[in-house]
Amino acid sequence: MVRIGTVVMGASDVRRAAEFWKAALGLVEREPAEEDWVVLVPAGGSGAGLALGLSDTPVQEVPRVHLDLYTGKQDAEVDRLIALGAVRVNWDLYPDDPDFVVLADPNTSDYRF
Template sequence: MAVALYQIAVDAHDVRGLARFWCEVLNWKVLFDDPEEVVIGADEDAWPGIVFLPVPERKTVKNRLHLDLSPDDQAAEVERLLALGARRADVGQGEDATWVVLADPEGNEFCVLRPKQTLID
């Protein structure tokens, strides 16, 4: 039996607002919008996507799962994300961390990594 990762589910207080934020972050689009879920993705045929599901409560503790973003320019990307509504977050990463921890508008932590180096044979 084959299996593939289809989408990542995120509980949200404001599903449409959080979906719009992540569409801007990832340059994705809304693929499905319904009161019970909003699905975003690169396009209709690209997997995985992210589905935002409504919940009445707000986030209260550190995420057990988070996204890592790999930009071309870490500092510029952090500034762009802060302008979109992200905020800096401290999850105990320490001052010598090579990644930057941010939180989306609902407090879900994610990391902005240093640019990945290409390996040359």
């Protein structure tokens, strides 16, 4: 059996993306960040990590991969993530009564919860 160890995402600014995701998810750097690479892991030690690598690939309008984030306090968490630099995405694929919000991180990697 295999499991997800680390999700790897491209970022146009690795340090800025790392600061966002550390604050958003309570992650810490496994080793000191480099200009082009960092691996973030859960502060508590268990769970999947998030690696950020420098990328100059253009952001896809509708990314093929995103992160689903879960919380019992959606409105408060959306506000908190926006305060950290996330932005609401004007997504034309919302169902009539969505139970999620689509946000883009400061590097415009799409994710929803």
